[in-house]
Amino acid sequence: MMKRIAVLTSGGDSPGMNAAVRAVVRTALYHGMETIGVMRGFEGLMDGDCMTLDRAAVGGIIHRGGTILRTARSERFKTEAGQRAALVQMENRKVDALVVIGGDGSFRGALELEKKGLPVIGIPGTIDNDIAGTDVTIGYDTAVNTALSAVQKLRDTASSHDRLFIVEVMGRDAGFLALEVAVSSGAEYVVVPEIQLDIAKMCDHLHYSRKRGKTHSLIILAEGVMSAHELKNRLQDTGGYDARVTVLGYIQRGGSPSSFDTVLASRMGAFAVESLLEGKSGSMVCSICGQMTLCPLEDAWKSPKHLNPELLALVEKLSV
Amino acid sequence: MMKRIAVLTSGGDSPGMNAAVRAVVRTALYHGMETIGVMRGFEGLMDGDCMTLDRAAVGGIIHRGGTILRTARSERFKTEAGQRAALVQMENRKVDALVVIGGDGSFRGALELEKKGLPVIGIPGTIDNDIAGTDVTIGYDTAVNTALSAVQKLRDTASSHDRLFIVEVMGRDAGFLALEVAVSSGAEYVVVPEIQLDIAKMCDHLHYSRKRGKTHSLIILAEGVMSAHELKNRLQDTGGYDARVTVLGYIQRGGSPSSFDTVLASRMGAFAVESLLEGKSGSMVCSICGQMTLCPLEDAWKSPKHLNPELLALVEKLSV
């Protein structure tokens, strides 16, 4: 009979993590269980930096960006000793199971604990959407809207000054964020890791659209390809273009979660707790076609996740 | 061989309609076709109130709320004479096919034209999400976020004054908007047309949560159930509660479309044109599990569309 669960956030923070924590706590309470909040991810887990989260502790956090549990990256936890220390802390507190909110790196850590006997469920939280097995991750929709809103502001200046702008967005090694923002901002070009960049072809396009009267253009660049300054230099060298550069940076990680992310986080948090109650472990909560389901934690990094080719085609069709 | 298509927006406006119009025009151009924009929905169709939309005409509209083609409701078009007048206008302009962006009422009109020989594809655009056959409609995600943002502001005042607030949101006869906002705002209660309201039970809950120390509460009410003032009176009569009332009203229809709605509208617009090119007609563009597909126009109103019971349960679990 499960009586006490723990929850932690790990890796890069993403908007909606707090809504997930709230859902874990309240669903646990609904089913008669208690929740321990672990601070600073696996670091705090090894240190026993914990506190009981009651109803009130998660009141008013649903819309807050970041994570009230804080987060950290931990080298120490990658060692056998670190993992043992974490398990001891959980045993001492009579914790029956753990919910880990984070990305694939966090799930690798979670899996080690699972193998050593602690029931674990993962919730995918990252703005990069680069976790296979689930259609979407918590924070992605908010980050896309934050980036879109920034790009719209840049469009004002780009069109006022007849300029070429390069906007570097996040996404780690994947182009999900860049591609979605490119379509929704009506950008002229998108550069993603999944597609080989042909600078000469891009310069030809720019040349052609200038000739047709287009006075400004936007290029959305995924950070996983190269830095915006490098792309600027290559456009200068190859085509003589003088682009302006903006690196959106960490603002993409913050802000109140969108309605979509808040609902997703709430559903995932509740589903994680109820999966633990059903005896599930070693799994990640997935959203597939709008339904909550489980898949093995390994799926997060073992299977590849592909960009939608329809969206890639759209950027070209709609912007020219 | 298709050379010229027409596009119109009809019924209530919704954010993203302009992005859909842009996608129709640019995709048509991409495939060597011309697009005629019809003003004021079926009214303008009968009057021949049209203009050619070239690349530049749809530049800069992707993020604008409302519809540059304007919209109207038309009684005249429901008559045989009205429909004939519309067809004559289309013939005179050598229009080969029509794209109708709107809700189920608009699709009924579109189907009449289709039966009389004009190829027609519908694109579901309404903030109410009350169109069966498609998971989502253009404008719904934006409206949900607009309503959420308003409810968050009300929460500030509700918690500062220890008050009970009723917020009436749109949705026509359906509770999609109300339910999603209730989950994402962390509202204590949601009242939707699909579920019988039990005022006595709600008052019991309010009483119980007051006793447990909850000093303020939010009720999200779908307009399809009753007016916020009526609910206020019933809460007063049954439980002696003095609720404040806010009717969000038309602001839910406006604003820049969210990234999700802009991408959805862009994909649907492109898919509509390419479906016409493939000889399809009498169909509506649907988004099913993130994929674009077609279904018969009649599906928009013939099949029922259900609320997600998981979300209904979440409101209760997470807010108490």
Add this chain to the structure above:
Amino acid sequence: MMKRIAVLTSGGDSPGMNAAVRAVVRTALYHGMETIGVMRGFEGLMDGDCMTLDRAAVGGIIHRGGTILRTARSERFKTEAGQRAALVQMENRKVDALVVIGGDGSFRGALELEKKGLPVIGIPGTIDNDIAGTDVTIGYDTAVNTALSAVQKLRDTASSHDRLFIVEVMGRDAGFLALEVAVSSGAEYVVVPEIQLDIAKMCDHLHYSRKRGKTHSLIILAEGVMSAHELKNRLQDTGGYDARVTVLGYIQRGGSPSSFDTVLASRMGAFAVESLLEGKSGSMVCSICGQMTLCPLEDAWKSPKHLNPELLALVEKLSV
């Protein structure tokens, strides 16, 4: 030598009140004093519903709407007995002075305490800007921007449907909010308590602008004149116009404070504490031409505060 001050928020909440509380607490600490936060305004003052506010207690509240101290209206405090009870609470806690954040009603209460011996400084916090003696009040700039943002959304729908919209905004008996929003939204008309409404003339204008091709219009109505529904009926009766109505309501009170309001609140909070340290009492902090200064509390309600006639003229000049 002053050692302990108290702070409360009273009347309607307004965005920026928390920033003012934070500034009071931190400035007091900077000068070696302690701050007691009083809950629920004068109600909590009489009940001794207080807590010490240390540095951490006001961390992270600078951007939060509403007031963490909550607020209430109190009939009991208008009595001699109520005021005596409040003074006893302050004496028991060895409070040397009180900062009251609120509107003119709150300052009347504050003045009674001052007359009975407790040093008091008032900080003008209300979205209505209807306090004489100060150019601006905390929350006004935020409320104006919130209302503007809502009106912009309505404009989308108004222009898409060729409609006449009436938007009722707050402001109590004054037209400051309505007038500023009318100018910044480019509204066609503004109706404020300070200017006699001539319905027949407004209908003439509407008729004239329709004839000139204007397809939609916005009327901004201050709540102090009449309800939006009443104005709608009068436009129907006098000119046959069918207007849509939106009452913005309490959303105008919430939300994160704008930069202007946050800076204003921070300056006023610091200035209030430092004025008390200089032995000042019975005064309100005023912002005059961007400088912080003091005026007697009575000025808040004794002197009239006038609308800027230049803005009234602008609405007519720029919108026609």
Add this chain to the structure above:
Amino acid sequence: MMKRIAVLTSGGDSPGMNAAVRAVVRTALYHGMETIGVMRGFEGLMDGDCMTLDRAAVGGIIHRGGTILRTARSERFKTEAGQRAALVQMENRKVDALVVIGGDGSFRGALELEKKGLPVIGIPGTIDNDIAGTDVTIGYDTAVNTALSAVQKLRDTASSHDRLFIVEVMGRDAGFLALEVAVSSGAEYVVVPEIQLDIAKMCDHLHYSRKRGKTHSLIILAEGVMSAHELKNRLQDTGGYDARVTVLGYIQRGGSPSSFDTVLASRMGAFAVESLLEGKSGSMVCSICGQMTLCPLEDAWKSPKHLNPELLALVEKLSV
């Protein structure tokens, strides 16, 4: 008798420029005059790149960021030949006077035309607020709020990861934007060109606040001091701090103008036209204590404009 005026925007674009253009056009019409819009600043003036702006041409632009007239920097206009060419274009079009919206560089150009006989009025439009003679410039309030909103998002991530963040904001050689954002974001430090930076002292403060338990800090850096990367390196070298860097960049220039900027721009545009009608020239429109007035164009760059020392003190008092 004045019959036709011209208007142009020059230098960096700023939010509210379009509202000013609208006000110029509509006020001119109100007084029976016609307005010519000049594209791309002084470049377009020399080339005669103009168009008549009627009522409809400025409909719907009041809330748009950037400038519909576009803007450019011009070396050619600094020459006698360039200025002569501009005057010939104005004479050919029978333009009686010119309104120049921009910063001090633009006003230097405007003054040359004035000396050669063309009546000119300047309107201060820049997000930097670095123009003496006026309390505020068009776009400053919006840019401050845009930057604040970005910094709030960074705060989410900073506090979740226990990090030190440096945020570089615009402002050219002045610290107005940085200082206001530092106060309104509750930043721990502000670095502005007007105050000598003491890196050792900043490191001491950081050390002290870490010891007191502060886990994260924000430094707002004005671009006029050094780059964020340079400051990062200096903090690393002097105190061993590992700061994260964000350069807000061009997003600060874009977006819908705030209510304050829209009202300011509307008033300044109307006042410029009416000043020309009264025979004024060689002047800039100023906002002094909320009143519109005129000062010589030279004041824009001849007199120094000082930071408010009260705000500098506030950053220290309130954040520690």
